[in-house]
Amino acid sequence: MTALSALIRRDIRIALRVGGGALIGVLFFLTVVVLMPFAVGPDLALLSRLGPAILWLGALLASLLTLDRLFMADHEDGSLDLITMSRTPLELACAAKALAHWLAAGLPLIVATPVLGLLLNLDMVATGSVALTLLAGTPALTFTGMIGAALAVTLHRGGLLMAVLVLPLSIPVLIFGVAASQAAIVGPMTFGAPFSILCALSLVSLVIGPFAAAASLKHGLD
Amino acid sequence: MTLIDLANPTRFLALTGRLLPWLAAATIILLTIGLYQSATAPDDYQQGATVKIMFIHVPNAWLSMFVWGVMSIASLGTLVWRHPLADVAAKAAAPIGAAFTFLALLTGSLWGRPMWGTYWEWDARLTSVLILFLMYLGLMALWRAVDEPSRAARAAAVLTLVGAINLPIIKFSVDWWNTLHQPASVMRMGGSSLDKSFLIPLLVMAVGFTLLFVTLHLAAMRNEILRRRVRSLQMMQASRVAFSEVGISSREDSTSKEVGAA
Numbered sequence: 099m100t101a102l103s104a105l106i107r108r109d110i111r112i113a114l115r116v117g118g119g120a121l122i123g124v125l126f127f128l129t130v131v132v133l134m135p136f137a138v139g140p141d142l143a144l145l146s147r148l149g150p151a152i153l154w155l156g157a158l159l160a161s162l163l164t165l166d167r168l169f170m171a172d173h174e175d176g177s178l179d180l181i182t183m184s185r186t187p188l189e190l191a192c193a194a195k196a197l198a199h200w201l202a203a204g205l206p207l208i209v210a211t212p213v214l215g216l217l218l219n220l221d222m223v224a225t226g227s228v229a230l231t232l233l234a235g236t237p238a239l240t241f242t243g244m245i246g247a248a249l250a251v252t253l254h255r256g257g258l259l260m261a262v263l264v265l266p267l268s269i270p271v272l273i274f275g276v277a278a279s280q281a282a283i284v285g286p287m288t289f290g291a292p293f294s295i296l297c298a299l300s301l302v303s304l305v306i307g308p309f310a311a312a313a314s315l316k317h318g319l320d
Numbered sequence: 321m322t323l324i325d326l327a328n329p330t331r332f333l334a335l336t337g338r339l340l341p342w343l344a345a346a347t348i349i350l351l352t353i354g355l356y357q358s359a360t361a362p363d364d365y366q367q368g369a370t371v372k373i374m375f376i377h378v379p380n381a382w383l384s385m386f387v388w389g390v391m392s393i394a395s396l397g398t399l400v401w402r403h404p405l406a407d408v409a410a411k412a413a414a415p416i417g418a419a420f421t422f423l424a425l426l427t428g429s430l431w432g433r434p435m436w437g438t439y440w441e442w443d444a445r446l447t448s449v450l451i452l453f454l455m456y457l458g459l460m461a462l463w464r465a466v467d468e469p470s471r472a473a474r475a476a477a478v479l480t481l482v483g484a485i486n487l488p489i490i491k492f493s494v495d496w497w498n499t500l501h502q503p504a505s506v507m508r509m510g511g512s513s514l515d516k517s518f519l520i521p522l523l524v525m526a527v528g529f530t531l532l533f534v535t536l537h538l539a540a541m542r543n544e545i546l547r548r549r550v551r552s553l554q555m556m557q558a559s560r561v562a563f564s565e566v567g568i569s570s571r572e573d574s575t576s577k578e579v580g581a582a
Contacts, residue, residue: 245478245479245482248478249462249475249478249479252471252474252475253462253465253466253471253472253475255465255466259461259462259465262457262458262461263458263461263462263479265454266451266454266455266458266483267455267482267483269447269451270451270489273447302485306482306485310478310481310482313399313478314474314475314478317399317474317477317478318471318474318475
């Protein structure tokens, strides 16, 4: 247990300090959202209708771009080999690393959401519901993305290949995240149904992600 | 003859070489019967002649999921049993499965245009099949991105098993969500709701398409084995050339040293 908490604390500290790059994700998120009014035109009514979708898409891309550092940095300095050889089960270590990554790179996105909601002309209810769905959905993005990060480190290929492999897996999260926030803002649908499916997706990925990532690290590293 | 005996690629090549002509003949015969039966099947009272798209669309859609299932079993073979031909089977199946999925999507949209009034609709069944298609393409990209087959095999196996979660979602998407796509009518509790005049040609076509997949898959596996042999022969040739050059240059070095000493 202490080993895992030490791992989480170490990862967060590395991510937040100089060279970690966790906060670049927030900057990227901001830039994507600022780009959108230029693409669709500065029509405030249209922006507030598209707002949840834009925020979700920005958060998805931002969390995807920070993911390939999840194992790569540890692989380069050799600490990944120590983690795979240590007595803690590799699945738990992977889960701890993903949790640390989510705390360092995922939570700041959710904190930034209210500010970006202002830029997109979203009211309090809309911003709150988008932030809530992001809080429930981004763990799923991190934990499924971890599979791609593990594959990237074993194949020595990052970037586009990882995005191509991970993005199809994140489509359900995007669908139900946007559906839940739209339901809270306008929809005739209830907020509860898509939101509980979103939570279920997060929980399922919490189970599958660490096992798949650990399997690919075990079989792939040599 | 068990699965372990086939671990020897030479034995596998010999066996499939004898099997393939028979399989190909059976495929042609069944598909001919199936196509004839579906051409002579009666028109639907509502859909008219467009119902005949079903005889192509449904087998393709079944096969698109069946092939991923085959790949998942092959991935288990790679990761758990370390069967030497499992990754060959997984690699050879991916493009065939992608082709079946693409044809299912294409025939579905051609059928959807007269029936639903639209080529594409973002409903649960169509979206989940599209995700399946994207995952096939991603897997093929992964196989192409890595030059060492055994390393790519293990990564692809993990990804295939994760992607297998999509199969039950595709199967039950029409029951879980209220979609435009019709719910299951052939494989369901309480027997098929399809009339016999449609059901029999459909089943013949399904068996024919499955045989077509088995034939293409075995042929593709043979090609992959031969391709790997060619690759290793080329590598051996290359290393022989490299070593002989090193040998020549070292001999020249030693002769020049001798000359220098003299």
